Amino acid sequence: MSDTGDAGGPPRELRRNAEGRPSWFGQTFFGIRDRAGFAQALNKAFATIAPNWARGTFTGDNLVTFGKNLSFLEDKAFLDAIARHADTAVERSIVWRTAVLVWAARNGLRREGDFVECGCYRGTSARIVAEVLGFGALPRGYWLYDLFDYPEGSTHTHMPGMGAELFETVKARFADMPNVQVFRGSVPEVLEGRSPDRIAFLHIDMNHAPAEIGALEALFDRVSPGGAIVLDDYGYQGYVAQRDAERAWFAARGYDVIELPTSQGLVIK
Numbered sequence: 700m701s702d703t704g705d706a707g708g709p710p711r712e713l714r715r716n717a718e719g720r721p722s723w724f725g726q727t728f729f730g731i732r733d734r735a736g737f738a739q740a741l742n743k744a745f746a747t748i749a750p751n752w753a754r755g756t757f758t759g760d761n762l763v764t765f766g767k768n769l770s771f772l773e774d775k776a777f778l779d780a781i782a783r784h785a786d787t788a789v790e791r792s793i794v795w796r797t798a799v800l801v802w803a804a805r806n807g808l809r810r811e812g813d814f815v816e817c818g819c820y821r822g823t824s825a826r827i828v829a830e831v832l833g834f835g836a837l838p839r840g841y842w843l844y845d846l847f848d849y850p851e852g853s854t855h856t857h858m859p860g861m862g863a864e865l866f867e868t869v870k871a872r873f874a875d876m877p878n879v880q881v882f883r884g885s886v887p888e889v890l891e892g893r894s895p896d897r898i899a900f901l902h903i904d905m906n907h908a909p910a911e912i913g914a915l916e917a918l919f920d921r922v923s924p925g926g927a928i929v930l931d932d933y934g935y936q937g938y939v940a941q942r943d944a945e946r947a948w949f950a951a952r953g954y955d956v957i958e959l960p961t962s963q964g965l966v967i968k
């Protein structure tokens with residue numbers, strides 16, 4: 700289901716001022732008790748900004764910024780892919796995170812190996828990355844892994860739409876790109892014999908510390924020098940145990956993870 704706004708138009712969150720400079724008004728914030736009060740307070744705060752700084756505004760995903768260039772919103776291929784594939788308000792509110800993934804994937808084009816995502820869920824961010832890069836025509840693979848289904852009451856974060864049919868839906872989403880493969884199973888076990896030897900871009904997004912450490916144990920050695928590893932939710936308070944485990948894991952190997960304002964952790968190998 701799409702709630703993007705007018706079919707074929709730009710995402711409804713995108714606004715441009717008279718000079719064409721972009722702002723993005725995402726609606727999703729996590730952890731708000733009083734949404735109406737929060738929105739009112741934000742509008743009041745924005746009204747206090749000096750006119751020449753009241754542009755380059757970004758809201759969403761627990762980020763509120765102003766006076767920024769928001770350069771990723773000048774990338775037409777990126778905006779087109781967001782308009783086409785970010786179907787929900789959450790997917791559009793995390794647009795800055797998705798821009799980081801596109802950056803990391805483009806960086807991967809200069810490295811040896813395939814692309815990997817552990818925890819693809821509906822496949823939205825991978826689809827956007829693949830589309831921006833014209834992945835279907837590239838001589839490399841994109842390997843996507845997910846459980847797609849787990850019993851109620853398990854230790855996993857419940858995600859809407861999980862179920863037996865999600866695996867088929869995600870495969871269908873990449874039907875036009877035969878070099879994108881989707882695997883159902885539990886990371887790290889599913890990686891055994893079904894993962895690439897060299898990796899140019901690794902995205903880990905499972906909201907589950909043991910699985911994420913398992914992915915690093917299995918895959919980090921295969922990441923090419925200069926390849927980017929993006930750790931989703933590294934900066935979110937709700938996932939501080941995951942952050943602690945990953946920070947310690949990387950520190951033991953001499954790496955420092957930078958926490959980005961988007962709440963992603965980033966390591967360049």
Ligand SMILES: C[S@@+](CC[C@H](N)C(=O)[O-])C[C@H]1O[C@@H](n2cnc3c(N)ncnc32)[C@H](O)[C@@H]1O
Nearest residue numbers: 818819820823824845846847885886904905910
């Ligand atoms: C936040 S969602 C991923 C969102 C996706 N990366 C995107 O950008 O659209 C987290 C996903 O991790 C998956 N997951 C959690 N533990 C897993 C495991 N051990 N192996 C495979 N997938 C797992 C869940 O099923 C869920 O779909």
